[in-house]
Amino acid sequence: MDRDLTAVRDLVAGLAEQAGRLQLERRDTLRVGAPKAHVNDVVSDVDIASERLIVTAILAAWPDDAVQAEEGNGRAGTSGWTWVVDPLDGTRNYISRTGPWSVCIALYHDERARLAVVHEPVAGETFSAIDGGGAFLNGARLPVPAGTSLDRALVGVSFQPNPKTKERAARVIRDLLPVTGDIRRLPAALNLVYQAAGRLDGGVALDTFLWDIAAGALIAREAGVILGGHGAEFTTELTVGAAPALWDTLAERVRASA
Template sequence: MESDLALALRVAKVAARMIGDVMDDPPPPDWKGEVNPVTEIDRRTESAVMDLIGSARPHDGLLGEESGGVDWGDGRVWIIDPLDGTVNFVHRLPQVSVSIALWENGEPRVGVVHDVARDEVFSAVSGEGAYLDGERLDLSTRQAVLGDALVGTGFPYDRQKRAQEYSTMFGRVMSGVGGMRRLGSSALDFCWVAAGRLDAYYEPSIEPWDGAAGVIVVEEAGGVVTDMTGNPYRLGEGPIAAHPAIHAELVELITG
């Protein structure tokens, strides 16, 4: 039988191809909220992914951004973000990804993130390491210092109500690190921490499908993922994902 990792890789490739075919001419968006777009490609891609996984693993649960599904903490559940970075996609900004993860009883087992524009594939299996296109990712071979760190972040969809809070937090972090980036795909932000392209990534609030694959990629690469106060991470909370050398200091900086 096809392994869980092989299934995730195969399905993510199908989804990435569907998105890539229309990257230069994306369909107009609908809106799930004032600042949260969704397109027909989001829906079509998720439907295709769920059909493929459902056929291969008929007894597993499914949870997707657009169609919902089962509780992610109950048994074997595939957690799917069919197009992470829809705002970028709508604006033809090539920073979008497909995120597919398998969690079992509330613990990550497999994660795959396919970068559509670069055709890079990040993957991880619990206890077996993290990889980029088959090459092992290992943060222990890299150094990090908070004052020189390049840190990614994001702005949640409730930012209009909490703009001052987020701005204050951003200012604290900006004053203590080397540089800041807001790239627009949470799944890729996690993976770029694992690859050493970013030294850390934080965001005050994300959805379960935003981090389900990225969390295991970071952890299997030797990074640390916690909630915004440094406690163990649960899907759906705001994450701090970082090189282990700077994680504790970054938590202190963020929490003030």
């Protein structure tokens, strides 16, 4: 590996913030396209413009890299490095003005996540991490989340809004809600970075795509959040995260119903 990841992280954070400004500027004039995989899988012209901005800049700097991007600007590469881009995670929130969204960019070398940025445009918050280097919010290092007991815990829930996954999410929520402090539904990336920041004590993500969780997962892990799925490793099918004090209890509950 021959990249200065700190310099790359700073450049990528700038790209994410630039895409966030575009999203704020164009929110009043956005156009919504036809649904993708199902009726609730929406996309806007701003999603597409944001992805084009990010991918064009990345490939100008690293033309041999591969890209996996939600809105179709993917390509194979030859360098061993792969960018995973979700230009607007939480499109339904963005369009309906009912909640937060974020810009997510991760960089893998072979199969390992090496760098991540998640930017929340409205709050002006940029979460970032470099593999082995800790997690940061607007340049300040995040401490390891303290966590709490399950009956006091605030738990984030994220899921794809297709019919099959909504049934699965209903089982998880039905099991968790009576025994937790409360739950919040959030886009997957923010679910993960809010765990990193200690705003959530734990979280669950169901049937995501890699671009939904790649950046947030590295940031959460670098902050000290424990991540897993039905096994020791988290997957796009199931990601459970929690502060260390809560992990065993939350994971046991979620695995029983997910």
